[in-house]
Structure formats: C-alpha cells, structure tokens
Amino acid sequence: MFNSTEVIETIDMIEKEHLDIRTVTMGISLLPCVRESAEQTAQAVYERVVRSAERLVPTVGQLSREYGIPIVNKRVSVTPVSLVTAAFPEQSPLVARALDRAADALGIDFLGGYSALVHKATADYEQKFLATIPEALAVTQKLCASVNVGSSRSGINMDAVRQMGGIVKQTAESTQGGMGCARLVAFCNAVEDNPFMAGAFHGVGEADRVINVGVSGPGVVQHALSFAPEADLTEAAEIIKRTAFKITRAGQLVAKEAARRLGVPFGVVDLSLAPTPARGDSVAHILEELGLEVVGGHGTTAALAMLNDAVKKGGVMASSRVGGLSGAFIPVSEDIGMIEAAERGAVTIDKLEAMTCVCSVGLDMIALPGDTPASTISAILADEAAIGMVNNKTTAVRVIPAPGKKVGDTVDFGGLLGRAPVMPVHCGSAEKFISRGGILPAPIHSFKN
Amino acid sequence: MKAVVTVTGTDRKGIIAQVSAFLSEKNINILDISQTIMRDRFAMIMVVDASECTEDLASLASSAAEMGKDIGMSVRVQHEDIFQAMHRV
Structure with missing residues (x-):
C-alpha cells in the first residue's frame, strides 16, 4: 500500500504545483x-x-477524472x-x-x-x-x-x-x-512523433494511428528543488531526475491506458517540461531556483543544460518508449518567469539562442518588431537551424513579427499562449547572405555510415 | 478495482463517519484507512475496493467531490494506478 506522504505528495503536485499531462496527441x-x-x-x-x-x-476526459490528474x-x-x-x-x-x-x-x-x-x-x-x-x-x-x-x-x-x-x-x-x-x-531535424504544437506532424514512418503523450511539470521540479537550497549541483540534478521520473510515470500510465481504451498503438512519451503563463509553472523559475538572480544572466545556459539532461535521465527509465522533443521548453510568452525577465531586458534573443544549444527545442514564441525584414527572420532561422544541424538535435523557430508593434510594446496572445514583450533584433542586414540560397552543407561528422 | 480516497481539510468531529456512510451507500468496501496531520492539515487516506460500486470511477470522483463540499472537506477519489505509477518502480 501507499503511505500518507506518497499520496499527499501526488495530490500536492497536482493541486499546488501544476502537475498535469500536457497533451494526448493522436497521430493519424x-x-x-x-x-x-x-x-x-x-x-x-x-x-x-x-x-x-x-x-x-x-x-x-474519463481518464483525467479517474486518475484525478488534469490532461x-x-x-x-x-x-x-x-x-x-x-x-x-x-x-x-x-x-x-x-x-x-x-x-x-x-x-x-x-x-x-x-x-x-x-x-x-x-x-x-x-x-x-x-x-x-x-x-x-x-x-x-x-x-x-x-x-x-x-x-x-x-x-x-x-x-x-x-x-x-x-x-x-x-x-x-x-x-x-x-x-x-x-x-x-x-x-x-524535425521529429516524426512530436505530440507538441505547433510542430506536431505524423511521420510517414509511423503506424496508421498512434497515441503520443507529452508530460509537463516545471512547478513540481521547482518545488522539489526549493527543499534543497544548499544542495550542490550533483545533488540538485538527482532531485530533478527523481522528480522527472515520477512525472513521466504518470505520463506513461495515461499514454498506455489511453492507447488501450482507444484501440490505438502507444507511440512515445515526450519527456518535456512545458511551462504555462501561470505562476508556479515556469521553467525559468527552476533556473532561478538553482541560484540565478534572473533567467538570461550568465550561468543560464549551464543551468539549463543540467536541467535538460536530468529531465531526460529521470524520464527515460520511467517510460517504455520515449521520443518527441524531450527536454525543457523555453517559450518566452508561455512562461511567466521568461515573460518577466524579457520585460526587464534580462533575457535577449542572443541569450535565448545560446540556450537552445542545450535544451530541447528553439526560439519559441518570441515577439519581434513588426517591421523586421523577412531576410532577418530567415537569418534567425538559419542560425537556429545551424545549431541543430551541427549538434544533431532538433531546433525550431516560432517568432511573431507583430504588425505595427515595436520594441517596448507587448503582444498578448491570450490563454496558454501568454504574452510577450517585443524583443529587439540586430539591425545589421543579412539580405545578401540569405539571397544567396543553395544548400548549406551538412557537417563532416554527419557521415556516420 | 482499487481506488484511493483522500480527505483533507480542517479537523473536526464526524469526518470519518460521514465519508464512510457515503462510501457504504455506493457499495464500496474500505480496505485500509489511515489518518494523520500532515503539513498542518487533517489528512485521511483510504484504500477502497470499488469493483462493486454503483457508478463508474469518474462519476464517483465527481460525487465524492460534491459530498466533500457539503461537509467542508476536500474529498478525492482516484484510481490507485496513479499512485502505483508515481511511487513504485
């Protein structure tokens, strides 16, 4: 049987720390x-x-009510x-x-x-x-x-x-x-079994139908770390791993049961820490819990690298099959800690780019000035794609050049998409570089056969 | 099928009696019960056998939550698998 501490821990995770299953996605x-x-x-x-x-x-909906966990x-x-x-x-x-x-x-x-x-x-x-x-x-x-x-x-x-x-x-x-x-x-390096939007698609190598599940729970990780303010980073990584394990086990349970009831094969659990704009559900705040005054400062990339790795290590044993993007997400508008850091000017597009070298995705939900040239957006994408290509990881760009908006304005997307202060981009033109076109060759280490 | 019933809130007389009466009405058998004060609040945890329950688990969870409101407590009913998954390897 379970002891009281375990039961209350799960209930607190759900009711106070925003533990949820972020998505059940059916691929067709x-x-x-x-x-x-x-x-x-x-x-x-x-x-x-x-x-x-x-x-x-x-x-x-039925599963959510039976297990008492929001999906x-x-x-x-x-x-x-x-x-x-x-x-x-x-x-x-x-x-x-x-x-x-x-x-x-x-x-x-x-x-x-x-x-x-x-x-x-x-x-x-x-x-x-x-x-x-x-x-x-x-x-x-x-x-x-x-x-x-x-x-x-x-x-x-x-x-x-x-x-x-x-x-x-x-x-x-x-x-x-x-x-x-x-x-x-x-x-x-898009993946074929990603359950998260906006990038989900059903790859041609997949089954006829499949159930993929994305988990969440940055608030749970932050809460667990808050009990160990003096822990060194080795111990902090262990705490994150243990927490990620529990979160992912909940995701695995929902994934297997949803697949069974729907008569559809179970695909993967995506081991992700996906934030929302709600307070207490922020990846940025985990990094701050680790000792950064504000996300975006020096040390952020190292802290994020540790977090991302620990989430994977904790989650991978908790699920029979993992996939998708798996790691920490750092969307600006969907994370209250990131929004506030951006409003203070503490996190910039350059720092975010550096962070994408070590986390699961890329430049996500960033509002740009409405007059940003198309070639600059292409150049941002080229930079991000180069990081993914060279590091054998998925990278992505989801930016919003908000019409009529300029640096200092805020774009409100509403709901889970949150809000984002318009961030400045560099003014040096990449027009000529982008207009060259062609294929930017794959790195030498890609030839693995 | 086993479920875990959790009752939390401010301690007072008669909570166990009220919750037990509710479960009995629904034809649910209590297998294990423990009561404690956790983090400054009353917490009662029951493991129950709901296989002969008069309604399905999802609607039982809703009616338990409603009953909880009537008695001023927070009452949850959850399939035991969520706890198995998170706390047992």
Whole structure:
C-alpha cells in the first residue's frame, strides 16, 4: 500500500504545483486519403480524421477524472499535408479547411501537420504548397503548420529558409495581430512523433494511428528543488531526475491506458517540461531556483543544460518508449518567469539562442518588431537551424513579427499562449547572405555510415 | 478495482463517519484507512475496493467531490494506478 506522504505528495503536485499531462496527441496517417481531386481528398481527410479520433476527447476526459490528474490538451497530428496534396498543391487550403472543421467536430485543441519536409530540397509541389501556408493559417483557427528546412544528414535548405522568412511575414500580416505565426514553426531535424504544437506532424514512418503523450511539470521540479537550497549541483540534478521520473510515470500510465481504451498503438512519451503563463509553472523559475538572480544572466545556459539532461535521465527509465522533443521548453510568452525577465531586458534573443544549444527545442514564441525584414527572420532561422544541424538535435523557430508593434510594446496572445514583450533584433542586414540560397552543407561528422 | 480516497481539510468531529456512510451507500468496501496531520492539515487516506460500486470511477470522483463540499472537506477519489505509477518502480 501507499503511505500518507506518497499520496499527499501526488495530490500536492497536482493541486499546488501544476502537475498535469500536457497533451494526448493522436497521430493519424492521411496517406489513404489521396483522391483524384482536391475536393474529394479534403472530404476523405475530414471523414478519416473524425472517424479515427471520435473517441479521443471523451476517453481522455474519463481518464483525467479517474486518475484525478488534469490532461490539458487533446490534439491530433496528421501526415504532412504537402504529401497528400502533391497532385494539386495550390488547392491545399481546401484540405486545411477540412482539417480545421474536423478539429472543431472533435472538440480538440489543435491539429498539426500542415507541413512540408524540405530539408534537402524543395520539390515543385512543395514550393507551391509552402506558398499556401499564410492563406491556410488565415482561414483556420486550430490548424498548425510546420516546415523542416534542414537536417544533420542533409544540411540546410537555404532556399527554403529564404522562403520561410517571407511566409512568416505574410502570415503575420494576414492574421489578426500576427497571431497566425503562433501556429507556424520551422524546424531543423524535425521529429516524426512530436505530440507538441505547433510542430506536431505524423511521420510517414509511423503506424496508421498512434497515441503520443507529452508530460509537463516545471512547478513540481521547482518545488522539489526549493527543499534543497544548499544542495550542490550533483545533488540538485538527482532531485530533478527523481522528480522527472515520477512525472513521466504518470505520463506513461495515461499514454498506455489511453492507447488501450482507444484501440490505438502507444507511440512515445515526450519527456518535456512545458511551462504555462501561470505562476508556479515556469521553467525559468527552476533556473532561478538553482541560484540565478534572473533567467538570461550568465550561468543560464549551464543551468539549463543540467536541467535538460536530468529531465531526460529521470524520464527515460520511467517510460517504455520515449521520443518527441524531450527536454525543457523555453517559450518566452508561455512562461511567466521568461515573460518577466524579457520585460526587464534580462533575457535577449542572443541569450535565448545560446540556450537552445542545450535544451530541447528553439526560439519559441518570441515577439519581434513588426517591421523586421523577412531576410532577418530567415537569418534567425538559419542560425537556429545551424545549431541543430551541427549538434544533431532538433531546433525550431516560432517568432511573431507583430504588425505595427515595436520594441517596448507587448503582444498578448491570450490563454496558454501568454504574452510577450517585443524583443529587439540586430539591425545589421543579412539580405545578401540569405539571397544567396543553395544548400548549406551538412557537417563532416554527419557521415556516420 | 482499487481506488484511493483522500480527505483533507480542517479537523473536526464526524469526518470519518460521514465519508464512510457515503462510501457504504455506493457499495464500496474500505480496505485500509489511515489518518494523520500532515503539513498542518487533517489528512485521511483510504484504500477502497470499488469493483462493486454503483457508478463508474469518474462519476464517483465527481460525487465524492460534491459530498466533500457539503461537509467542508476536500474529498478525492482516484484510481490507485496513479499512485502505483508515481511511487513504485
């Protein structure tokens, strides 16, 4: 049986420290939906998604009540749509609308997979597909788009990087307050089983359907560390590992049970510390608990490296299969500690870039001045992709060049997306560098065969 | 199927009697019970057998929470697996 301390610890984690399961995401292959016309394909996509995931929301709700643990998001990821609409890429927004309708019908929070994988080259149909992204995001509410522009094996497709700068700008201009950019992410080394948005898609190497789960719990880690203010960093890492183990075990339980009840294979648990704008649910505050006066100062990268590693080591034994992005997330607008540090000017885009070298993703939910040139956004993406490519890790860029906003303004995204002060970017132009295009070659250490 | 019932709040007379009566009404058998003062609050933890319960666990959890409000305590019913998962390797 359990002792009182264990039971109360779990309940406190849930009720006081914001422990939750961040997402149960069902991956669905859309490859069987390809038809002769875009209209027929869109209809087939709608029917398949709705049929495949019809029990997702009620089943997850039931699990949440039985275990007494919040499960915050219910999501669906699909095969990159560029593959499904390859025969009629210009009409891809028809499929975008169908997916958004399906998301509404299912009552899910987000649906990801309006995506293209162009890390080695952009095929003609992909070129046309990419051009539809701003429109697709403008006519939908829940659909998320992602583009993989590089990999450690293939290098960085700088033509796609150049194009993405323009796509981000167009998306900002064609959606209210630039909000569409919160549903658009560019990756290097994108993973096929990521349950988190905006970057989730269902890879072609995946099963017909799959259940992937993303865990959370930065507040739990911070709370555990608060009991050991004098611990050295070896002991602090152990505390994080033990806490990550418990968090991940809860995720594993929910993942296995959701998969069993839905009759869908269990995929992976994504061992992530995903913050929210709520106080007590912040990755930045963990770093501050470790002894930094404010996140963004010197020492932040080292502290984050330790945190990220300990989360993985603690989580990996707790789950039979891990995957996705796995690590600590550092979105600016979705983390109260990060928001406050950014408002004080303590955390800058340069420091965030350094932090992405050692954590699980990249420059995330950062508001930029509305007049930031497309080539500067491309250059930010190129820098980030280079970090991912050289370090064999996933990196991503999700920035919002908020129309009409300048440094000192704040962009309010609402809800779990939070708010972000507009951050300055460097003014030196990268126009000529970006306009060169081509492939930025893969590093020599990528040749491992 | 076993569940863990947790009752927390300010200590007073009759809590165990009220919670036990509720569980009995739902045809739930109490297997283990412990009561303590943890971090300055009353905490009672019961392990129960809910396999012959008159309602499913999710709705039992909701009615237990409602009953808790009536008696001024926080009452939770959770499947034991969440505790097994987090505290047993």
